[in-house]
Amino acid sequence: LVPTTDRAAVGEMLKGLAGNLDVIIPRGGKSLVGRVQTEARVPVFAHLEGICHLYVDRSAKLDMAVQIAANAKMRRTGVCGAAETLLVDRAVASTHLVPILEALHAAGCEIHADAEVMKAFADASLATDADWVTEYLDAIIAVKLVDGVAGAIEHIETFSSHHTEAIVAEDAQSVETFFSEIDSAILLHNASTQFADGGEFGMGAEIGIATGKMHARGPVGVEQLTSFKYRVRGSGQVRP
Structure with missing residues (x-):
């Protein structure tokens, strides 16, 4: 120290x-x-920023999506694992979008939405380009409709800080695609982004969450900082 x-x-x-x-x-x-x-x-x-995304797939259970979205954003807004952007599959916009946004709004969350979302939810302000790259650390969330898991991946890979992303879905292929094609330190399925924490991962006290590509990536505890030293004991062996 x-x-x-x-x-x-x-x-x-x-x-x-x-x-x-x-x-x-x-x-x-x-x-x-x-x-x-x-x-x-x-x-x-x-990690410099936690621009974390929550994607609600067309196969998501509505009640689960509402609960996870509210928790991911509002449990603690000032932590690096708080969701900053909500992506909803356009295929379920008519059934899932408004209930999720109503729950967030009722919890005191300010909604910054793209033009398409604003047509369905009046209690929102129009999102700007800056919203997609902002770590609010506050009761504010950016919301956008996307074309399925491919659209979500494209948005996340464009704007994410590669900290934590979550998918709410029942379709196994959508989950596998999300997990395989997104390059972030932590990926979650049917769980809140607020689980991005070393203690929750069973690692004890957390030093931080690394988003780089070195061996310590994701939650970093004492064990993750350990390096290696090889001790080779011989009795006269030579290499042919």
């Missing part, structure tokens, strides 16, 4: 302290994490 909060010390640590630092795990505000990711000369386990 570094006992100082002086930002000047951050710059020295980012240089690696002449090889005395193996890895940096930044815990702090967005500006700190961004600086570490930009300037570090040593490996970084971090």
Whole structure:
């Protein structure tokens, strides 16, 4: 642990302290994490934003979709696993969209919707391009209709921060496609994005959730930080 909060010390640590630092795990505000990711000369386990998506498939059970959407957004709005964008399959817009949005609205959530969604739900404001790339950390959610799982994947791969994405569906093929084709650290089926937590994963105290491609990806606990050292004991063997 570094006992100082002086930002000047951050710059020295980012240089690696002449090889005395193996890895940096930044815990702090967005500006700190961004600086570490930009300037570090040593490996970084971090995520800058949690732009998490919840996709409701045409095969989703309505009651389950309503419950999961409300929890994913409103249980705790300020955590990195809170859903920031809701994608609904256009095929069930007439049955699933309004009940989900009514539940969110009743819970105090502000709805930013595309033009198509606004036609079905008047208590919303028109989404801008910025909404699809915003981590609100507040009772606000962006909502869009998509053409099935393929449309959801296209949107997520375009705008996601690769933190956590969830699908509500009963169709096994839709789930398999979602899990196979989305490159995010955590993927959930029929469960709230708020389960994105090291404690919930059985890893104990969480240091953070890494969205990079190093060996520690997803929830990071002490075990995930462990590296390897191979000890080979011989009795005179030589390699032919």
